[in-house]
Amino acid sequence: MSDLLERLRERGWRMTAQRRVVAEVLDGQHVHLTADEVHARATERLPEISRATVYNTLGEMVSIGEVIEVATDGRAKRYDPNAHRPHQHLVCSRCGTIRDVHPQGDPLAALPASERFGFAVSTVEVTYRGVCPDCAA
Amino acid sequence: MSDLLERLRERGWRMTAQRRVVAEVLDGQHVHLTADEVHARATERLPEISRATVYNTLGEMVSIGEVIEVATDGRAKRYDPNAHRPHQHLVCSRCGTIRDVHPQGDPLAALPASERFGFAVSTVEVTYRGVCPDCAA
DNA sequence: ATCCTACGATAGACACTGTCTAAGTCAAGA
DNA sequence: TCTTGACTTAGACAGTGTCTATCGTAGGAT
Structure with missing residues (x-):
């Protein structure tokens, strides 16, 4: 199911509960969430996850090209897990x-x-x- | 010289020193400034101009289509006075x-x-x- | 020229988004 | 099981933008 999670593991990422949850939240959504929306959904599954961790994890996913950052307004960036198909x-x-x-x-x-x-x-x-x-x- | 200023006057804008300065700052630049950069340059000519006024004025110029808002990163929006030519x-x-x-x-x-x-x-x-x-x- | 009044400007508090730091925690290899 | 360094945490901080209450003034009316 979670291709994203699988690819992260292959890259040698240390698999923590927090990273797993962030990857799952992104993978399960077809909309493009803001970092704080990702945090909100992650919190439902892992109440003690911190905002900093969500920001860090998203930033890392972007920097290795697994997730695309979309800045369509001047407000919050949105995160697009559909990085492998050009669109x-x-x-x-x-x-x-x-x-x-x-x-x-x-x-x-x-x-x-x-x-x-x-x-x-x-x-x-x-x-x-x-x-x-x-x-x- | 300031076409922008002229067009604003035609739209019935009340001409205040603040609006004049904001329009002049935009008109004189070929780069795309952020709101706070506009404020900084406006302050050189009109020291007591407030940040809120600059934001308001820029927002009004955008809403009537005289200026274009550009969000290329997730940080500050930039303002492009070159709205009359598509680019x-x-x-x-x-x-x-x-x-x-x-x-x-x-x-x-x-x-x-x-x-x-x-x-x-x-x-x-x-x-x-x-x-x-x-x-x- | 002066007066009026509604529109605009102001200061500063507030909200949202994102970053950083110091200290604590834990995944995974030895 | 132990050890270590990567990871997480809470919360302070910074940048950007918005809002409110109050004051000032441009421009029409007199």
Whole structure:
């Protein structure tokens, strides 16, 4: 079930109850949670888990590429466990929920060399914004 | 010279010294400042301007579409006065500086209806990330 | 030119998000 | 079982943004 947990173990992570819970919370969700939301859900299973541990664990998962950090507003970052399939995000401008979407074509191709100003461009993030069906009602 | 100021006046804005200074700071910069950076520069010209006023004024400019809010990391939002010409952003993943770029084509077209999930999609933000020439050296 | 009044500005408290530190705990190899 | 260093913890701290109550003033009315 928990591929994420399995991959972390393979990387030599020390398996603590806290890390297990954080991985499970991420794995079980299709929405993109903020760090404090992850903490809230983790607390339901492991009441004494601290905020710092959740932040640390998420940060480590991001730095090894198992989880993607999404900053769509200037507020809390959100964490996306779907790091292995390239995708972009569709954000509701009212309620802030995020959906994964898969646009056609390679967005990198749209930026000609003359517009790269010597940058070694490596990634593109595309954020579509609009009003979701629930908020439009 | 300050087109921004002129447009605000046309919208019936009460012209206060504070709003004038905020508009001038934005207009004179080609970089994208954070709210607190705007405040710092505004303070040089109008020492008693408050942080709340800068935040309010920036927020109002964003809501009427004269300025664009850019959240490239999970930290401070940056404010882009170049709202009249559609463009995207190229961010250095080392030093964080932002350049305006103009990709080809309409990025909205890449998202087929089947991938919109009932959202009324209105805007797209594209953020290219890479290492700038200065940081690559 | 002066007066009025509603809109804008102010200071500072507050809230949210994230980071850091010092001390205690425990997973896992010896 | 023992040992060790990686991990966790509580809580202080820092950066960013919001809110409230009060004061000031731009600009129309007189």
